[in-house]
Amino acid sequence: TAPARLWLSLLVTLGAAAAVFLWVAGDARLALYVAGGIVGAVAVSGLVGWLLLWLVSRFANGFAARIALRQLARRIWLSAAQLGALAVGLLGLWLLTAVERDLLSAWERRLPADAPNVFAFNIQPDQARAFQDALTAGQVKDAVLQPMIRGRWVERNGQPVQPRGYDDERARRLAEREFNLSWGEMLREDNRLTAGKPLAGEGWSVEAGLAETLGIRLGDTLTFDVAGTRVAGKVVNLRTVEWDSFRVNFFVVGTPAMFADAPTSLITSFHLPPERRAEVAQWSRAFPNVTFIDVGEVLGEVRRVLGLSASVLRLVFVFCLAAGVVVLLAALETSAPERRREAAVLRALGAHSRQIAAIQWWEGALIGATAGLVAGLAASVTGWAVGRQVLELPVSFNAWLPLASLLAGLVLAGGVTLWERRRLSRESALGLLRDPS
Template sequence: MELKLAWRLFKRELSQGQLLLIILAITLAVLSVTGLASVSERLQLAINGQASKFIAADRIINSPKKIDPAILAIADEVGLEHVTSMQFNSMVYAGDEFQLVTVRAVGAKYPLKGTIELSAGIAAGLPQANSVWFETRLGGLLGYPNQIEIGNANFSLSNEIIRLPDAGFNPFASSPVVLMRIEDVAKTGVIQPGSRVTYRYQFAGDSTQLAAFEQQAKPLLNTSQRWVDVQSGDSPIADAVKRAERFLLLASLLGIALACAAIGIAAQRYCQRHYDVVAMLKTFGASAKQIRILFGTHLLLVTAVGVVLGLIGGFALDQTITAFLPAEIAAYSPPVMRPILLGLGTGFVSAFMFSAYPLMRLLSIPPLRVLQRQLEGLQLGMWLHLVLSLCAMALLGYLYSQSLPLTLTVVAAVLLLGVLLSVLGFFMIRLGHSVGMKTTNPLQLALAGLRRRAKQNAVQLVGFSSALVLLLTIFALRQDLLNEWQKQLPENAPNYFLINIAPDETNAIADFLKPHVATPPVIYPVVRGRLTAINDEILISSEQQKAGVEGRVGISRELNLTYRDSMPDNNEIVSGRFNQDPFDVSVESGVAERLELELGDRLTYTIDNQSLTVNVASIREVHWETLQPNFFMIFTETALAPFSYTSMSSFHLEESQRSVILSLIKQFPTVSVIDVGAMVKQLRQIIDQVSMSLTLVLVLVLLASALVMIAQTEAGMATRQRELAVLRTFGASGWLLRAATGLEFALLGIIAGILAVIVAEFTLYLLKTQVFELNVYMHWPWWGIAPLCGGLVVASLGLWRCRQLLNKSCSDLLKGH
C-alpha cells in the first residue's frame, strides 16, 4: 500500500514540476562526477602520455647494479613492455684525438615512447652492430672521423643524433652522448668490477598495468634504486603536470561540493512542502513506519531518476567533448567503470546524507500542524545535519580524488567558509534594523525584508557567497596557472644552448649571432667549484655521514658558479640585497634551506685548488621550470676573476634558420650546441591540453554554482508568498513589490560578493602557498566587480523565480495558488 501511494505521489509531483529542482541537483552532481571523471581522466592520461615521451617510457627504475629478475618477471606478468639500458662514461679515441663521452647502451625496444631524431630524419631502429650514433658536437671535437675506439673495440660513426627522447634538459652537460646497442658493451671491456654504471629499466603500458606493477615492484626496490615517472622531477614539465592534476582534482571536488549543497537545499525545500501532507497523514491514522516507507521510497525514486539522467548526461558530456579534442588526446581511453561507480555513489550518498536531517524533521511533524501551521516538529539536531553533510562530502571527495590531504582541506575550507559567512552575513543584515520598519519606498521595503528574514537570508548568503568564492577561486587559479606556463614558455623561449665557450670566443660568438637573433643573447661565465666550509666549519659528504663521520653535510659535487652585475630576470630576491660588495654571493632558496644558510654566513669554496671565501648577501627564488640558464650561486666578477672559466648562452632561432647552427658548428667546433626546440614544441602541446582541461572544469563549476544559486532563491518562496499577500492586501502596488524584491536580492548579492572576495583572497593565499606554489597577490578589481556582478546575478535570479508570485493577484496569493 505504501509503495503504491509513494509511486502515485511521485508521478503526481513529477508531472507538476515540484521535483524538478531536486532531480536537477542530483542529475548535475552525478553528471559532474561521471562526465568530469571521464573527461579529466582522459586528459590526465593524455597529458601523462605526452609527458612520458620526455623519459621515453611510462616508468623507469634507475639502479647502480642490475635489479632483481623478479621485478622484470612482474612486468612480464602484468603485460608491460620493458627495455634495459646502461649509461656510463668512457674515453673515446680517434687517431690522436680523444674525448670523454657519455655512453648510452640501449636494448632493442628503445625507445618505448617518443622517437630518436637524427640528422637524416626520424630513426627507424637502433645502430647496427659495431656502429654508434653520436651527438653532433662529438664530431666537431674529434674532427669528424669515420670510426672511434671505445675500450677494446672499434665502432663506425653512422649517424648524428639531433635529440634523444629522454635526453632531459641539462645545459651544463659536458660530455657528448654516444648511443650503441647494449649487446656491444661486452666487447669494449670497459665495464669492470667497481665501474660506475647506471642501469636504466624502462617500462610502458596502460594505467591498470602500471598500477599493478607499481604496487608489486616498488616494495622490492632498495635505497640505492630510484623509481621515476613524469612527475619525479626529471621531466621538464613535472611541475606543470603536478599542478594540472591538482587543479583538476581541486576543481572537481569543489564542483561536487557545490552540487551536494544544491541537493541539500533542494531536499530541505522538498521536505518543507510536505509538512502539511505528513500532518494530514498522521491525522488520518498513518503510522510512523508507513510514513517512513512512503517518503523513503519517494526519495529513492527521485534519486534513481536523477542518477540515471546524470549517468546519461555524463556519458553524453564525455562523448561531446571528446569529439572536439585533438586526435592524439581522444585516442586515450579512460576506465569505464570508475566514472559510473563514482556517479552512482555520488547520487545515492549525497541524496540520502544531505536529505537525512530534513527528512527527520519531516517525519516528526505533529498532527496538530493541521490546525496550527506554525508547528514544524523537530527543532534540534542541526549538528547532526552538519556532521552528516561533511561526512558525505569527505567520503565523496576521497572516493574521487584518492587524496586525503586535499579532501580534508576542501572539507575544512567549506566548514570555515560556512561559519564565517553565516556570522558575518547575519550581522551585516541586522544593520538594516533601524530603517527596516518604514516601507515608504522600495529600498526601505527591501531592508525591511532583509530584517524580517535575517536568519533565512544569512543561510542564503552562505549559498550565494560559496558559489561566488568557488568561481573566483577556480577562475584565478586557472589564469595564474596559464600565466605561469606562458612565462615558462614565451613565444621567443630559447631553443638552442651553447656551452663550453672559450673566453677568447665570447665576443666572436656574440658577433656571429647578432644578425640572426632578435634579442642579443646573454653570455654567462661558468666556473666549476666545490663548497667546502660554512662559517669555517668543514663540510662532509652524505657518504661520509652514512659511514658514521660526524659533521655538517654539504653538497657532494662540484657546482657551476657564475658572476653577474644584475640579477637574472627569472630570479626573485627573497631576503637581503643582490651583490653589493666585491665578495658577496647570492644563494638559491632551496640550497639555502637545505644547508641552513642565513644572511651573513661565510661560504668557503675550493676552485682550481685555491680557496675563496664570500658572504651570503641575498637569497633568491629561482624559477627552474623556465628553459633558461639558472645557477645555485651567483658571485661578483671581482670574486671569480682569478679563476679560469668557460661560458654558456641561450637564444631563440626560427626553424627556417637552421643553417645558421650548421655554420656556427663549423666556425666554432669546440663549442657544444644543444637543441631543445623539439622539447619546447612538446611542452607547448602539453600546456595547450592542460589549458583545455582547465577551461572545461571552469565551465562545469560555473554550472554547479548557478544551480546552487537557483536552489537558494527557491528555498524561501513559501514565506515570500505569504508576505506578498499581506503587502498586496494593504495596497502595495506591483511596481513597488517588484522594485523592493529586486533590491532585496541585489543587496544580498552585493553582500555575498564582498564576503566572497574576502574569503576567496584568503583561500587563494592558502592554495597558492601550500598546494600550487604560485605567487600571491591581491586581486584589486574583484572588490568592485564581484559585488556588482553578485548583485546583478542574484537580483536577476530572484526576480526570475519570483515573477509568477509578483504577477499574481491578492486573492490568488491568499489562496496559495
C-alpha cells in the same frame, strides 16, 4: 525543529563530501585544509555580506527596499547561506578569469622585450671561441658563456647530508638532487647580495631562498662531490636571484680557485627574434654536441597547458555557481509558506501587484548584488596580494572587477528570485491565505 531525516541527510552529505576530498587530495591534511578553506570562505562571505546588507539598511528609503531588507533580517541565517554560496561561486570564476589574466599580463609586462629566449648548453671549452664567433656573426650580442659542472651535496659542517631529515618535501628533493655549480667572483646584475661579503679566494655564494629551505647559514662549510672529487668551502654570502630574467643563474656559485682542474662545460642564454629562429638549426648542425632550448616555444606550450587547466577549473566553478543558484532556489522554497502569508498581508493592506513584485525583486537583488560585491572585492584583493607579495609582480588593484561582479550578481539573483516568485504578485489575498503552501 528540524526533522530527523534532515539531520540524516546532512550527515550523509557531509560524509560524502569528506570522502570526495580524501579521494581527490590523497592526503588527510590537504583534504582538511581544502575543506576548512571552503567552509571559511563561505562563512566569511556570508558575514561580510550580511554586514553590507545591515549598512545598506541604514540608508534605504524606498518602500520596497525597506520591506525587503526587513524580511532578509528576519531570516539572517538563510540570507547568510545564500550570500556565502553565491559569493564563493562568483569568486572562483573571477579568480580564474580576470585575476589570472591580470597576473599573466603583469608578468609579461615585467619581462623586457629583449629577454633571452634561447638557452645553449653542453658547450665544450675548446669550442668557446668558435661558438662565440658564430653567435656574433648572427648578430647575437648578449650571450655570455658561463662554466657549469654538476655536483652532489654530500656534507655540511663535516656531517653527511641526510635528505630524509628534512620535513619539507621540496627540501628533501633539493638535498637529493645534483646541483648545477658554477664559479666566478663578480656579482651578476640580476643578483643582489643580502648577507655576507663578495667572493674572493675560496668559498660559496648561495641563493637565499635555497639557503632558507635547506637551513644553510653564513659560515657553514659545504662539501660537494664533483666527478668523484670533493670540493669544500665556507658559505661567504647569500644572494637573491631574479629568476624570471631568463638569464643563466645558479643556486650555488664558487670561486675559480676551487675548480681549477675540474672538467667543465659552458652554458649561455641569448635573445633571438622570432623571424631568425631558423638560425638555431644552423648552429645545431655546426655544433652537434650543443643542446639548444627554445624558451619561447616552451613558454607558449606552458601558456597553452595553463589555459586548458584554467578552462577546466572555470567549468568546475560554473558548477559551483550553479550550486549557489540552487541554494538560492532552495531557500526560496523553504520560506515559501511564510512568504505567501507575507504577500497575503501586504495585499490585504492594499499593496498592488507591482509593489509585491518589487519587494521580491529587491530581496533577490540585494542578495545577488551583495554577494557579487564581496566576490569581486575578494578576487581583486587576492589577485593584488598574490601578485605583489608572492610573485612580486607590478599588479594594480582591479577596481572595475567589484563593480562588474556586483552587476553580475544583481542580474543573476534578481532574475532568479523574480522568476520564482512572480506568481505571488498575481494572486489575491484570500487565495494566498487559503493556500499558503
